[in-house]
Amino acid sequence: MLYRKYAAVMLAVCMRYSPGRDDAEDILQEGFIKVFSSIGKYRHEGSFEGWIRRIMINMAIDHYQQNLRHAYHAAAEESAGPHPDDDLPGHDPDPPQASDIPKETLMHMIRELPDGYRMVFNLYAIEGLSHKDIAGSLGISENTSKTQLMKARRALRGKVNEYVQHHAFKIPAP
Numbered sequence: 001m002l003y004r005k006y007a008a009v010m011l012a013v014c015m016r017y018s019p020g021r022d023d024a025e026d027i028l029q030e031g032f033i034k035v036f037s038s039i040g041k042y043r044h045e046g047s048f049e050g051w052i053r054r055i056m057i058n059m060a061i062d063h064y065q066q067n068l069r070h071a072y073h074a075a076a077e078e079s080a081g082p083h084p085d086d087d088l089p090g091h092d093p094d095p096p097q098a099s100d101i102p103k104e105t106l107m108h109m110i111r112e113l114p115d116g117y118r119m120v121f122n123l124y125a126i127e128g129l130s131h132k133d134i135a136g137s138l139g140i141s142e143n144t145s146k147t148q149l150m151k152a153r154r155a156l157r158g159k160v161n162e163y164v165q166h167h168a169f170k171i172p173a174p
Contacts, residue, residue, distance in 0.1 A: 003032055006049060010056050016107065016122050017060035019115060031059040057127060061137050064119055101163060109159040117152035124149050 011028050018024035034055050042051055110118060119138060123129045124145070129137070131145040138145070 002035070006052055007032075009049070010052060013053055013056045014060055016110060016126065017057070017064065017119060019111065019118075023063065027056065027059050027063050030063070031056040034059060057123075061119070064115065065139065101160065105163065106160075109156055109163075112159070113152055113155055116148050117155060120145050120148035121152035121156070 007028065010031065011024060014024035014027040014031070015021065018027060031052075035052055038055070042048065110121065113121060120134055123134045123137065124131070131142045131149075134140075134145040135142045140148075
């Protein structure tokens with residue numbers, strides 16, 4: 001019953017951290033094994049769903065570290081400085097507003113990000129972790145976390161702009 005109640009919601013969480021559905025389902029299964037084996041440790045502080053969510057996120061981080069670490073380090077070794085275009089006159093460093101893009105489309109765009117970008121983006125933008133906490137969780141420096149977030153935002157901005165141009169509607173200015 002516990003699995004049936006929370007599986008769909010937790011699969012959505014796992015999908016945000018995974019490159020594909022198969023990996024997300026693996027994380028979900030490993031996560032529920034952890035939930036069932038640790039249920040006696042739940043201290044009734046905060047919501048039960050939040051406790052399960054935290055386990056799923058930790059399992060996703062573990063999965064990432066075990067299976068995708070080499071890809072992350074390759075991306076992290078790229079230039080860590082600001083992008084040269086960021087200081088050009090007329091360059092808008094803020095991501096475009098995407099309120100008119102369907103949620104599923106945005107989630108797909110996030111899933112398409114390189115592994116390191118996706119992990120940092122999700123932990124920072126969705127889970128609300130600090131760069132210090134992200135660095136500790138992923139075993140990277142705070143500056144690498146900040147750089148990965150900047151690159152993720154830039155990549156998402158490009159995907160949003162491409163979507164907007166392809167679907168011929170204007171995103172309203174703030």
